[in-house]
Amino acid sequence: MANGPYFACLGRPLLIGADGDPISVKTRKALAILGYLIRQRSMGDSRDRLADLLWSNAERLKAMQSLRQALKQLKSAETEAGVDYVMSSSGHLHVDSAVFQSDLLCLGELIEDGSAQAFRAAAELWRGDFLAGYEDLDPEFGAWLVVERERINADIFSLVLKDLDPEDTSDDGVRVEAGALFLLKMDPAFETAHRVLMRLYLALGQRERAEHQLKSCERELQLHLDIEPSEETRALLEDQLPRAAMGHGVPAARQARDQRALQQTAKKTGEIILPSVSILSSEINKQELIEIQHLKDEVIAGLSGFRSYDLYEGGGGFDDPASSMLVNGSELGSYLLKFRHNEQSGKTAIQFEDRADGRIVFNEIVDLRLWDSVHAAASHTISRIHLHTTNRLRDPKNSAAFARWCQAEALMWEFDPGSDRKALQLLEELEGNYNNFSMVFSAKAMINLKHLVNYPVKEKDRGMQMDSILSLCERAVTLDPWQPWNQRAHGWALLQSDMPDMARRAFLQAGRLNTVDPTNLMSVAEGLAFSGDVALARRNAEEAMSLVAAVPRLFYEYYANVYFASEDYDMAAKFVERASQSSISGLTTRVAALVCAGREPEALQVLERYREKYDAIVKNTGLGLHNPEEWAAKSNFFQDPRTRHRYDQGVTLVKRFFFGGGHQA
Incomplete structure (x- = not known):
């Protein structure tokens, strides 16, 4: 075992000390934090994201308090282990991989080894699904966990299968059998692994074992999936199918060559x-x-x-x-x-x-x-x-063009200047090779629009002005008018260009093009609210909320803007309070809603409460320091004169508070 604690996260999670004894952790959410962090890049993420994930239904302040309590529990576990392994800096948490091991990491090393002995050890290590029993901790965490398990399992199955040749009997099939049995330990109803064993036993001249494996396959498929084996599987015993149809994949080296050739052709x-x-x-x-x-x-x-x-x-x-x-x-x-x-x-x-x-x-x-x-x-x-x-x-190791786009899109949602710069680098690379890929241009426009509205003049000077941003959006829509992302980007650019009627048409088109994606519907709802079509904005927002399995905190900020446009300021304040509270725009909506609801003292309390956090945001981004008046003008997206005037009350208060003069008039 390692220099520090060992996290058994396959099956029911358990933290084990370097001496092999279990370490007591008071709540499941504290262990869930470790499980989440070890699955992130560099084994770390922000405190805000963890609060959003594990306390999604709590008010923001209470969510952060709960997170601090969970971290105290981990600190107690660190004291018991005699080593610090959860590190914190500037609102960020990460696990120190030098002193922290997990069974998932060990499993990956065994699979990479690929020997019969390693596969047997992997089967012993597998105790069940990643963080088993933790689905009910929080709706948003549960949604993340379902996807993460699918990703882990798919990666493991792909890595094991790519090197299993069921006709390789050089060691009497010991290695292939161990690999297939490991896969069946993970998923007894995995029909491909049953086929691998059947083909191996046939290659070894052991037909009776192959027949027994078919019966095992029938039993497991019926038990777990209520289905029968495919004709392909049954035909193995009758030798009816050619080799290529029997589930024997192309060797990994050839797959890689084929993929590279395919990508080169695509670039040309x-x-x-x-x-x-x-x-x-x-x-x-x-x-x-x-x-x-x-x-x-x-x-x-x-x-x-x-x-x-x-x-x-x-x-x-x-x-x-x-x-x-x-x-x-x-x-x-x-x-x-x-x-x-x-x-x-x-x-x-x-x-x-x-x-x-x-x-x-x-x-x-x-x-x-x-x-x-x-x-x-x-x-x-x-x-x-x-x-x-x-x-x-979104795995950075995936270099295919569309994968690069997915990676850039994920970075854009982080609302961080550093992440935006990384996204722009990916987009520039894509544009150089695929100059007809429409979403490259709308994504570049969205990043530059974000900078123009939210980031300092020194950043903006390196970016684009509004005319160039609008031109990018128009190019994207011309290349692909049926892409909702392009239409939404065009709508936001038109809003900032003082063309609300055209913006409304763009948002309406985006909504029509994809009616099942909650993110598209909620973004469209916010755009329609800003454009002045309040009734339709409410319908889209309510539809989005009804479709999503777990509500992302970002949705609450969008929903709050829809309610603000509806002049329901108490509901707007209620929803934005549940948002991420990591952007000046969300804070401004909350302050404006409280002021318009006649709760100005509460608005000032909110500003005081979050002073330190938002002072850091202003300092780190330079937001508004050079020209607060320009920030104030650009931060109000509402086009209806009455709504715009009321939102400006919040903008003015936030501007005075953070960009000079405190809260005094």
């Missing part, structure tokens, strides 16, 4: 390659199944609305042998989306598979009677697919 043609999703279903042609067809159509339309996938409609179903064939792996991803309706139960099975390794990413049973609408049920499935596919692409 300027084509952006996207993740591919093939859609299969059993026959849906009876009148009583019209809602099931509606569900399938909604899911396909929703995925299409992201314009982030190459979608293919297939004619086969769950048990079509061709659908079970593995394909050459791509770092972008190739997936199968299957629909099957059970008339007896009245429920629909939706199964999402990774074609590179045959793994079932998720299999959910949808009972439309339990949903408010088909639209809501479809949105849930689409969100799971989109989160899984894009989160894998």
Whole structure:
């Protein structure tokens, strides 16, 4: 064991000291903090993000207090361990990897080793899913955990399978058998691993063991997924399928060469390659199944609305042998989306598979009677697919063009000048190779607009002025008018260019283009509120809130602006209080709402309470120091004269408080 504590996070989490004895940690959320941090880049993240994730339903102040209490519990555990491993600086937390080990990290090292002994040790180490039993800690943490588990499992399965050749009997198949058995320890219903063992036993001349493995596969699939093995699996014993269709993937080295060649061709043609999703279903042609067809159509339309996938409609179903064939792996991803309706139960099975390794990413049973609408049920499935596919692409190791875009998009949501600079570097690289990729231009426009409104003049001078930002958005819309991201960016640029009617049209178009993405709907709602279409803004915001599984704190700031435009200032103050409180714009909305609700003393208390934090933001970004009046003019997006005048009361108070004069007139 290492120099410090050991975190067993596979299965029920447990912190173990260097002496092998368990270390007591009072609450599960304290251990959840460790689990979250070890899955981040550099094993660290901000305090704000942790508070958002684990106390998403609490008021911001209470959430930060709860986080501090959880960190005190970890500090007590550090004292018991005799070593500090959670480090803190400038609102940031990270785990010191030099003195902190985890079973997940050890598992990765064993898989990289790839020997039979290492696979056996990995099977012993696997105690269950990452942070098992922690799904109920908080809705937002639960949503993150579901996606993170899928990412961990998919990565492990991909790494193990790429080097398992079921016809390699040089060591009597010991290594291949150990690798496949490890995968079945993780997921007993993983049909591809059953096929690997069946092919290995056949190659060794052990047909009886292959037949026994088929029976084991039948039992596990029935128990866990309520399905039968595919025809491909059964045909292995009958030797009916050619080698390429038997689940034996192309060797990793060749896959890498194929992928590089594909990317080089794409660069020459300027084509952006996207993740591919093939859609299969059993026959849906009876009148009583019209809602099931509606569900399938909604899911396909929703995925299409992201314009982030190459979608293919297939004619086969769950048990079509061709659908079970593995394909050459791509770092972008190739997936199968299957629909099957059970008339007896009245429920629909939706199964999402990774074609590179045959793994079932998720299999959910949808009972439309339990949903408010088909639209809501479809949105849930689409969100799971989109989160899984894009989160894998956000790994910086993935160099494909669309993956680079996903990485830039993730950086943009951090609302930090440093992250924006990294995003711009990625976008410049993409523009150099793919000058027809529309979202590059709208993303560059959004970053520069953010700088123009929120960052200091010295940063702005290195950026673009409004005319150039608007030109970028117009180019993006010209290249792809069907991309919601482009339309939203155009709407924000038009707002700042004093063209509210045209901005409203752009936001309306964005809303029509993707009606199942809660982020798109909420951003559109805020844009419509600023443009003056308050009733439609409320409808979009309420729809977005009804579709999201766990409400991101950023949504509360958007929702607050919608309520402010509706002149419901108490509700605006209530919602923005639950927002991240990490931006001057959110603080300004809160102060303006309190002032307009006749609660100015409370607004001043809020400013005093957060003085130290926002003084640091102003100092670190230089926000408004050079020209506070320009910041005041640009920070008010509301176009309706009455609403704009009322919001200016908050802008004026924040300007006096942070940019000179304190709270005195």
